Amino acid sequence: MAKGGIVWLTGLSGAGKSTLASSLSAKLAAQRPVELLDGDEVRTFLSAGLTFSRADRDTNVRRIGYVARLLAKHGVLVFVSAISPYAATRTEVRRAAEAQGIAFVEVFVNAPLETVTARDVKGLYAKAHAGEIPAFTGVSDPYEPPEDPTVEVRTDRETPAESEDKILSALRSLSLC
């Protein structure tokens, strides 16, 4: 069985989490079992009906963590792309994985608010700044950056290839690829 693990990409909406997770999981799929749990997609399957309150965000993050552990336990390298704004909840999910002997790689996908607001790929920041979306992470809802992530990528300064290389390097050092 391959060595399972969880690569948890956290960061603001639009920072590049899903793009990185999707690209990396596609690249690694040729060499090892890989799964991609994208926050938006998982929410529709596991957490329809939950709101964006702190309690409901935490519930959503815990559910993703539970599914990721089930897969990692069976030798899958699971890429999770989820805003997961609260540090304590990310720590809880990390500890639950490590308690089962599962490697947990926290990747801080960091781009300043000005950058993601300027990009505004989905048009959400304009609405959030206009007050049309309540509880929008980074604008009207907190984002607690990781204090000690396994990897930090700066998608405002690095090319996608540079960011990917940093993550791959961390995975190699943990024998995950």
Next chain:
Amino acid sequence: MAKGGIVWLTGLSGAGKSTLASSLSAKLAAQRPVELLDGDEVRTFLSAGLTFSRADRDTNVRRIGYVARLLAKHGVLVFVSAISPYAATRTEVRRAAEAQGIAFVEVFVNAPLETVTARDVKGLYAKAHAGEIPAFTGVSDPYEPPEDPTVEVRTDRETPAESEDKILSALRSLSLC
């Protein structure tokens, strides 16, 4: 990679689903990747807050199906033990699995209401018949038996070993063990 699949045990509370799923998954774990998704446990992780209304029961069953497919896709034989009272929802989950090329074995764990009421392992039937538990499957909420299950076991007449053998035989015929 081993051949993944889903063994879905449906039936009344107390019919013996969890006992069979637990025993079979323990036996097969020595020879192939296996996971057990027990309805009660999964509900706490994935569906806390959901009620026992039809809509919420269906949501719970769909979530279990989603997680089971993720695991089966990676070569895991997933035993699901869940009352899953509605035929249409079980069919939906089966079709979603088969659409991904995942073998789906529906096991009807059949014991008459009189038998499970007499056993009443958890003391729930006494309460349900007394009207103290609303929407209790088989008493005050529907259970739609499978019309064409892959396997039917009659836990009121068969020994546990006999029921297990019937399921194992079905799994062997599908090259799942």
